[in-house]
Amino acid sequence: MLKLNNIEVVYLNVVRVLHGISLTVEDGSVVALLGANGAGKTTTLKAISGLLKVEEGDVTDGSIEWEGRRIDHSSAQEIGKLGIVQALEGRRVFGHLTTEENLLVGAHNRKERHIIHQDLEMVYHYFPRLKALRHNIAGYLSGGEQQMLVTGRAMMSAPKLMMLDEPSLGLAPMLVEEIYDIIKRFNDERHTSVLLVEQNVRIALNIAHSGYVMENGRVVLDGSADFLRNNEDVKEFYMGLSAVGVKKSYRAVKHYKRRKRWL
Amino acid sequence: MAELLQYVVTGIAVGMVYALIALGFALIWKSSSVANLALGQLVLISSWFTYGMLVQVGLPYWIGLLLTIVFAVFLGWSIERFTLRPLIAQPILSLITVTLGVGYFLEGLVSFIWPTSVAALPHLFPKEPVHIGPAVVSQEYLWAAGISLALFGMLSLFFKYHKMGIAMRATADDQLAVQACGVPVTSVFSMSWMFACVVAAVGGVLISLIGGITYGLVETGLKSFSVVILGGLDSFIGCMVAGPIIGLAENLGGGYLTPIIGPGIKDIIPFIIIIIVMVIKPFGLFGEERIERI
Ligand SMILES: Nc1ncnc2c1ncn2[C@@H]1O[C@H](COP(=O)(O)OP(=O)(O)O)[C@@H](O)[C@H]1O
Numbered sequence: 001m002l003k004l005n006n007i008e009v010v011y012l013n014v015v016r017v018l019h020g021i022s023l024t025v026e027d028g029s030v031v032a033l034l035g036a037n038g039a040g041k042t043t044t045l046k047a048i049s050g051l052l053k054v055e056e057g058d059v060t061d062g063s064i065e066w067e068g069r070r071i072d073h074s075s076a077q078e079i080g081k082l083g084i085v086q087a088l089e090g091r092r093v094f095g096h097l098t099t100e101e102n103l104l105v106g107a108h109n110r111k112e113r114h115i116i117h118q119d120l121e122m123v124y125h126y127f128p129r130l131k132a133l134r135h136n137i138a139g140y141l142s143g144g145e146q147q148m149l150v151t152g153r154a155m156m157s158a159p160k161l162m163m164l165d166e167p168s169l170g171l172a173p174m175l176v177e178e179i180y181d182i183i184k185r186f187n188d189e190r191h192t193s194v195l196l197v198e199q200n201v202r203i204a205l206n207i208a209h210s211g212y213v214m215e216n217g218r219v220v221l222d223g224s225a226d227f228l229r230n231n232e233d234v235k236e237f238y239m240g241l242s243a244v245g246v247k248k249s250y251r252a253v254k255h256y257k258r259r260k261r262w263l
Numbered sequence: 264m265a266e267l268l269q270y271v272v273t274g275i276a277v278g279m280v281y282a283l284i285a286l287g288f289a290l291i292w293k294s295s296s297v298a299n300l301a302l303g304q305l306v307l308i309s310s311w312f313t314y315g316m317l318v319q320v321g322l323p324y325w326i327g328l329l330l331t332i333v334f335a336v337f338l339g340w341s342i343e344r345f346t347l348r349p350l351i352a353q354p355i356l357s358l359i360t361v362t363l364g365v366g367y368f369l370e371g372l373v374s375f376i377w378p379t380s381v382a383a384l385p386h387l388f389p390k391e392p393v394h395i396g397p398a399v400v401s402q403e404y405l406w407a408a409g410i411s412l413a414l415f416g417m418l419s420l421f422f423k424y425h426k427m428g429i430a431m432r433a434t435a436d437d438q439l440a441v442q443a444c445g446v447p448v449t450s451v452f453s454m455s456w457m458f459a460c461v462v463a464a465v466g467g468v469l470i471s472l473i474g475g476i477t478y479g480l481v482e483t484g485l486k487s488f489s490v491v492i493l494g495g496l497d498s499f500i501g502c503m504v505a506g507p508i509i510g511l512a513e514n515l516g517g518g519y520l521t522p523i524i525g526p527g528i529k530d531i532i533p534f535i536i537i538i539i540v541m542v543i544k545p546f547g548l549f550g551e552e553r554i555e556r557i
Pocket residue numbers: 011012015017035036037038039040041042043044055
């Protein structure tokens with residue numbers, strides 16, 4: 001179980017961006033961390049994974065506990081070895097390496113060769129497309145393939161907690177659905193907890209068990225996925241729906257059809 | 264004809280040693296974007312160290328060479344650990360300046376320990392020259408080329424297949440993402456400095472076996488710069504192609520232009536090449552293309 005108790009994060013000793021975040025990820029669950037740009041979602045993930053230290057950020061208050069022990073003072077590698085992995089925002093593949101080499105870097109801290117081989121097969125099982133592309137240079141893969149690759153690379157460390165930062169960003173809806181199905185299956189079959197950062201609230205709540213909504217470095221709302229889906233504020237601000245909105249968009253569709261006939 | 268062939272063979276051979284040394288530069292540049300300006304002094308000090316072990320201490324060749332490698336590894340490790348690591352996340356210019364300082368420090372150290380400015384290593388390879396067609400070439404050149412090529416092959420295999428080699432290439436692509444994969448970048452940097460010092464040492468010994476130990480070894484380092492620039496800074500293949508080109512140009516130019524222009528032209532040629540390359544192809548012959556995908 002991952003537990004954040006009221007953490008504050010300060011960058012460069014002056015810029016405070018998180019003002020007391022608390023959240024819990026139960027073992028085996030999928031938790032969505034939602035919010036607009038600049039809310040502090042990525043910072044929260046980096047605080048957990050230890051990457052914050054690389055960027056001159058500090059957890060100045062509160063604590064982060066993983067399986068009952070504090071990790072907020074551990075290095076990124078130590079935290080990685082404890083089974084927490086973060087896939088960074090923006091599909092950061094190693095552009096000059098092949099698909100398979102990218103995956104192997106994900107298993108850097110795994111010792112035994114045959115296990116690494118099994119993990120590769122496991123990733124190829126979830127992402128058959130990556131297997132076909134295993135010898136291709138990652139920099140030339142399509143956006144969707146790159147997202148699959150960074151997700152697969154995170155899987156390669158055999159994590160107990162996988163944190164994904166906006167996996168849907170800039171991808172076509174069909175692809176997003178495909179990738180989300182795989183994440184869901186991975187969670188179901190391997191009982192890996194998933195902490196999912198998204199701006200695409202609808203798709204995230206489709207697979208999440210619970211979620212938190214962040215604004216300006218604070219959690220403003222949290223609850224089960226059902227509760228959040230039906231919450232009026234979430235609907236209005238994050239899903240772009242409101243009572244009137246539905247009608248409007250329906251009319252927009254009709255309008256579009258009519259125009260099409262004239263063309 | 265014999266003369267031309269001789270220039271060509273020795274030029275290529277020496278050029279391959281330049282390439283080997285240049286590889287060390289490319290390695291550090293790739294993984295951490297630091298330009299190692301101490302290259303020449305690394306070559307210098309490890310050659311003198313070898314001299315110390317073999318001649319002054321009188322160790323057998325294989326122990327002396329082994330100690331030189333150990334020394335080079337230690338040198339690389341300590342340069343990274345004590346001068347560069349404290350500066351991580353500082354502007355890249357400070358890091359480069361530090362390597363300049365390290366270079367002067369090492370040079371000072373050499374003139375302090377070995378005030379004599381010229382020395383020779385004992386013969387390692389058989390003395391009989393080899394006949395290649397009409398040309399007569401001393402064996403050192405061929406060994407130098409062979410050893411450089413072998414080391415290049417080994418390093419290439421390491422980077423292609425070894426877990427740490429792959430991680431080092433990944434670091435060159437994305438330092439943050441590689442840390443998200445649990446790779447300790449500090450050991451990657453450390454490793455690249457150790458490799459660079461080892462190839463500089465091997466290169467230094469090979470050149471010293473050919474031409475003796477002089478301060479000219481610092482220039483050998485500088486010539487390796489021109490190799491790196493011609494090859495494109497971050498390309499290993501580029502180094503291996505550019506090395507022999509520089510070696511050839513230097514030898515042919517030196518051989519045929521010296522009577523016309525005067526001595527010294529030989530040492531200038533590599534730098535003339537640098538300037539020409541910078542003007543025509545700023546990224547070098549094999550400079551890595553940036554992969555941009557949206
Ligand atoms: N390395 C950094 N140094 C200083 N400020 C940062 C840094 N990274 C992010 N921030 C600031 O922290 C705030 C939260 O950013 P971020 O966590 O990336 O939000 P989100 O992922 O929700 O879009 C933003 O105001 C951003 O400008």
